[in-house]
Amino acid sequence: MNKVAFIGGGSFGTALGVLLAKEKNIVSIYDRDINVVNDINRNRKNNKYIKNLEITSGVTAFNDIEATVNGAEYIVLAVPSHVIRSVSKSLKGKIPNNIPIISIAKGIEEHSNKRLSIVINEELDNPVVVLSGPSHAEEVALELPTTLVATSEVMKYADDVQNLFMSPFLRVYTNDDIIGVEVGGAVKNIIALAAGVLDGIGYGDNTKAALMTRGMKEIARVGIELGGKEETFYGLTGMGDLIVTCTSMHSRNRRAGLLIGEGMPIDKVLERIGMVVEGIKACKAFYELKEKINISMPITDMLYKVLFEFKDPKEGVAELMLRDKKNEIF
Template structure:
C-alpha cells in the first residue's frame, strides 16, 4: 500500500490518518509537540486534539520531518493556512519528486492573496490536490458518513487521491475546478464566524438563514471573479461546507463568533476556543482582496469592522439590514 506523510498532528490530520491506517497504508505524522508524538506512539491516542479514538497500529508519529517524508507517495499538508509557506520551506528538501501533495488547509495567504495550491506549486513543484468539503474531524473519526471533493489541475491526480481516501463512511468526489473548491472552503469560514456572532447576540433561525444565503452570494461573487465555476459553489465545497460550518458546534469559527457576539473580544474568543480560527485571518485577507477587485461583500465588510475596528455587532447587523434597497440577484 502507500506511504502517506502528514505534516501537522491536529484533529483533522488525526482523523484522516486513522482512516488511511485502517486501509493498511503506512501513515506517518510529523508533529512539533513531543507530548503528541509520545501519546500517538505509546498510547495510540492523540489526547490533545482527538481523545476519543484509539489510533490504528499503522500510524507512526515523529518530530523528525525527514523521516516522515522519506519515500512518501503522498504528503498531506494539515496545518493552519497561514503556516503553509513556512512548512513548505522546512519540508521541501525532503519531499520526494514522486510525492503527490494533498492540501486540507482552507484560506488565502495574507499579503499576496494566493491560494494554498498556488503557494504549494510555487514552493514545491509537485502535483497538488486539494481535499475539501463538509468534514468535521470529530464526526469523521467516529466514522459518521462524510463526503468531500478531491480537486486538482490534473484530474488523474485528483482521482488518485479519491482512490486513496475512499472508504465505506468517507465518499470522495472529483472536481477539476481547483479555484472554486478553494475559494468556497476559504470564504465560508468568514460567513460561519458571522453566523456565530448572530447566535451570540441571540438572533434566531430567520437571521441565520438570511446570513447563510447572502453569504453564499458573496462566495459566488468573489469566486467567479477569481476564476471559479458557479456550479462548484452549489456543491460540497461551497454550499455543503457553508451549511456544516455555520450550524455545527464542532465549528471553531462558529464557536468563536458566538463568544464575540456575546461580548468577548476577538483575542478572548480565540483563547477560549483554543485552536486556530481560520475565519479571522480569512476575513482580513478577503476584505482587502475584494477592495482591490471592487466587489461588494457587505457581510465581510461588517465582520471586518467588528473584528478589527471594535464595531458593535448589533450596530453592524442593523446597518446591514438598513442598506439601500436592491434586487436579490445583485
Template sequence: MRIGIIGAGSFGTALGFNLGKRDNQVVLWDRKQEIVDEINTLRTNARYTPDCLLEGDIRATTDLHEAASGKDFVLLAVPSHVVREMCEKVRKFLDKETIVISIAKGLDPQTHGRLSVTMEEIIENPVVILSGPSHAEEVAKSMPTTLVASSRNMAAAEKVQDLFFSDTIRVYTNDDLIGVEIGGAVKNIIALAAGILDGVGYGDNAKAALMTRGMTEIIRAGEAVGANRDTFYGLTGMGDLIVTCTSMHSRNRRAGILIGQGFTMDEAAEKIGMVVEGIKATKAFYELKEMMGIEMPITDQIYKVLFLGKDLKEAIKTLMLRDRKSE
C-alpha cells in the first residue's frame, strides 16, 4: 500500500514504523526540516520515538503534495485543532479513492463538532477515525495494542482494519462513529483530572471514583449527541479511559500531575512539550454541556480550575458535597 502520514510526531512515526516494516510505501510529512532530515539520514526520530529504528520503505518530506498525492491512504497524525487546517491543505492533492484516516481525539474548536464531520465537510474522500487505548511509546516498540476503525463508510473502515492488522496491532471495527469519537475526546478530560489527583497527593480511592464517575460523564455526553451506550464499555471508551488515567505515557495525566503540584495550565503544557488534548477538550465540552444542558460535574470543576482559577481542593470539595443520590 502507498501511505502518506501527515505529522511525524510520536504516533505518526510509530504507525509509520509498523506500516513500513510490512512492505508498505510510507511517506512521512512534517513541517520541521530537521525532523525530516533525521528520518531520511539516520532512520530515527529521536525526539518523538527514541530507540526506534525506522525499517522498510519509509521516507520523510516537507512537501504536502509528495505526502498526499497518489496514495491509497492518508493518515492525519495531527492534534484535533489542526485537523481542519490540514484537510483544507491536502484536499487538492488527494486521489478520488484515497481513504483519509484521523487519529486525533477531540472536537473541532471552531464548531464544537466531531472531527469526522469537519473532515467530511472539507474533503470528498472516505473518512475513517482510528482510535483506542494506544500509547505511541508502546506502538513504536511493537508491544501488543488494540485499535478501533470507525466510519460512516464501513467498507473503508474494514480496509483500514486490514491495513494495520498484524501480530502486534489488533484492529476492530465499530459502526458507532459518534460513540468512538466522543469516548476518545472526553476521556482526555478525565485523564487530566486523574493526574491532578496524583499531583495533589490523593490515593487510589479517589482515582477509582474519578474514573467510574468519569465514565458516567462520557456516557452522558455521548448519548446526548446520539451515541450507542454500549460503545463506551469497549476499547474507545473504558479501554482508552483506563490507559490514559493510569499511564505515565499519557501527556494528559502528566500535565494534570503538574497542575496538581501547583503549575499553571500554560506552564504544565510547556513542560510536556506536546499538545495536551485534555485542556482543549475541557473548554470545548464545558461549552457544549452548557449549550445542551448535559450534567458533567467533573468537567465543570476542571474547567473552573483551569480557566477561572478555582482552588483545586475547593473544586474537589464541591464534587464531594454534591447532592446525595443513588448511583
C-alpha cells in the first residue's frame, strides 16, 4: 500500500487515482476548484472533468496543497504543461527530496522550449518520472486495457512507478529514453490537432493516413535531433499515442482541430472544448524550436500558420501537397 498525491483533479489524474485506490493505495487529489473537491468528497464524482466515473472511497480531495502531499510517497503532477513550472515551485519546501515526482503532462514549456522533466528539476531536487502513452482518461476510467511507458534519468524510479501502476487493466512498460518519450508525447498532439483540421475540412482516410505517416516522420526527426532514440518513436509514446489521438473523439486535440477545420475561431474552440488543448501550445513551442535548431517540420509549420496567422486550412494542405518532390525516407 502506497500513499499517492495527485496535484490536479482533471480527467486523467482522477482516472489514474481511482485505479490506484482500487489497488488498495491511499490517494489524495488537490484541485484549486472547491466545487471539484466537494464533488469528489461528497458525491464521489468529478462531473466537471470526467462524467460517469464512480470515485472509490480510497480517494480524498483537498483544496490545500500541503494537506494533499502530507505523508505522500509519490506525487503525480496531473496539470497542463504550461503550469508545470508554477506548480513545481509551489511544492518547494513542502516535500522531502527523495519523493519521486511523476509527470503525466505532454508538452514542452513555451518560450524556453524545455522538456517538462527539465522544468521540474529546475524547481525541485526530487527524482522525476515521466508516465506517458496512448491513454484516454475516459477509457482508463472504464477499466479498458491500456498501456503506458515509464521513464526517468534514474531508471530505478521508473521501475518503482511501473510497479505502482501495474494492474489487470493497466500495463506499464519502461524505457530509458526520457528525451524520446517526452518529445513523442508532445509532438503527437500537433499531428492530432492537424488530423482534426482535416476531418473538419471534410477530407478522407487517404489524407489522414498521409498526415499520420508523415507526421510520424516529423516526430522522429525532431526527437532524434534533440537526442532521442529512433526506436522510441515507433513505440507506445510515439506511434501508439499518435494513433489514438488522431483517430478518437476522446482526443481534445482532434476535437479542437475538427472545429477549426469547420471554420470556428480558436477562442470559440477553446471555449467549446472547456479544457486545455495541448496541441495548440505545442505547435507554437515546436515552431519556435524548429527555427532555433533549423530542422524541417512542414506539418508543424503549416499548422502554426493556420492557428496563429489565420491561413486558410485548405490552402495550407495544397501548399504541403505541392512542395518540391523528395525521397520518402529522408
